[in-house]
Amino acid sequence: MRRAEELKERTVWKSDPHTQVKHLVYRHYLQCWMGKICQTFPEATIVDAFAGPGVYTDGPPGSPVVIARTFLEHSAYQRFNRLNLICLEERPDRVEELQRQFAKLPKAPKLHISVQPPGKFADQQSRLSALAHRGRAETPVLWVVDPFDLKSAPYSLIRQCLAAPRDEVLFTLFTNELHRFCQREGYDKAMTPYFGGTHWQAAVPERLGRREAFATAYQQGFTDQGLFTGSFGIRISNQSARYHLILATHSEAGLKCWAPVTWKLDRYSGQGASTETAGAPSLFDEASWVVDRLDAALRAHAGTEQRWETLSGQAARLNHTDKHLRQSLDNLAAQGLAFRVDPVRARTAWPEGCTVRFYAPEDVADESF
Ligand SMILES: C[S@@+](CC[C@H](N)C(=O)[O-])C[C@H]1O[C@@H](n2cnc3c(N)ncnc32)[C@H](O)[C@@H]1O
Numbered sequence: 001m002r003r004a005e006e007l008k009e010r011t012v013w014k015s016d017p018h019t020q021v022k023h024l025v026y027r028h029y030l031q032c033w034m035g036k037i038c039q040t041f042p043e044a045t046i047v048d049a050f051a052g053p054g055v056y057t058d059g060p061p062g063s064p065v066v067i068a069r070t071f072l073e074h075s076a077y078q079r080f081n082r083l084n085l086i087c088l089e090e091r092p093d094r095v096e097e098l099q100r101q102f103a104k105l106p107k108a109p110k111l112h113i114s115v116q117p118p119g120k121f122a123d124q125q126s127r128l129s130a131l132a133h134r135g136r137a138e139t140p141v142l143w144v145v146d147p148f149d150l151k152s153a154p155y156s157l158i159r160q161c162l163a164a165p166r167d168e169v170l171f172t173l174f175t176n177e178l179h180r181f182c183q184r185e186g187y188d189k190a191m192t193p194y195f196g197g198t199h200w201q202a203a204v205p206e207r208l209g210r211r212e213a214f215a216t217a218y219q220q221g222f223t224d225q226g227l228f229t230g231s232f233g234i235r236i237s238n239q240s241a242r243y244h245l246i247l248a249t250h251s252e253a254g255l256k257c258w259a260p261v262t263w264k265l266d267r268y269s270g271q272g273a274s275t276e277t278a279g280a281p282s283l284f285d286e287a288s289w290v291v292d293r294l295d296a297a298l299r300a301h302a303g304t305e306q307r308w309e310t311l312s313g314q315a316a317r318l319n320h321t322d323k324h325l326r327q328s329l330d331n332l333a334a335q336g337l338a339f340r341v342d343p344v345r346a347r348t349a350w351p352e353g354c355t356v357r358f359y360a361p362e363d364v365a366d367e368s369f
Pocket of ligand 1: 061
């Protein structure tokens, strides 16, 4: 079944490396956001407005569960105040699955989860805003807006999410789709409401870097209105960005959590590595058989998560050291084929005790979203 069909037909679908990078951005940003907001304000809210079913068929959690776990597992949790997590999803089957996923989490008095009845974001935004602020405009509210298409999140709706002084938005902008279809006849009818104006047209003549130019144009809408904004291209290895995550916030301090996210994640998405390593000698020039055997063994884990202990044992059985294992993992990570999913923070890329998820090259290459 093609990915587009899977997303339409199935309640739950398979994850891909881009989703893992997106969730890593969420986790890193939330680690910082929660650390500041949940200790400063008596309560705060996160609205996951396109929540999905909360899980992927191959096991990883969906964004609502990622958010909840980041809160529950935060090192400053003991000092946290109340967090409300409000989830909206259009499809009843996905709402049901999401409830099942939340039921597996431990009960925690500081975390108030509310899964809304199935509904469309455009119809529900003002009601959700009242729920999120709980009668106080100054309650910090982070809106996570991660739709499948252009039409369900026009710019006017995003602006409504930024109406109160401590509202912030983390938005998925379909820069690859914009790049591919912007010159198609009639597509402008979707682009103008999506951007809230015709300023997207300035990006069209850009032949190199058009995706980035669309992200910049979208951000321009925020800066023109005195907001602060950051962006991060979700890409694997040296491929072009498939989409961008755009942050919009009222305060410059809001950006302080954003900048570290982008540099921390460069190594996962390969954004820094691609130009640096192009033309550089292979890590394994001296002993290419090492990479061949270990690399083949690791690639065979595609579609699964493996504990460090298992991988280390496997490397040893192939007569290789943990150092070789780490080099092989670095090599796969640069291609988007291996991700450390736990712990989210560590001083080195592959610490003992970590968990690694593996993907196949087809997962990276699939162009459809
Ligand atoms: C990209 S997926 C969300 C993935 C999820 N945020 C994650 O990262 O795990 C988009 C979800 O939004 C739902 N959806 C589509 N249109 C919607 C709308 N107008 N309002 C609310 N949910 C919608 C889809 O059914 C789908 O489950």
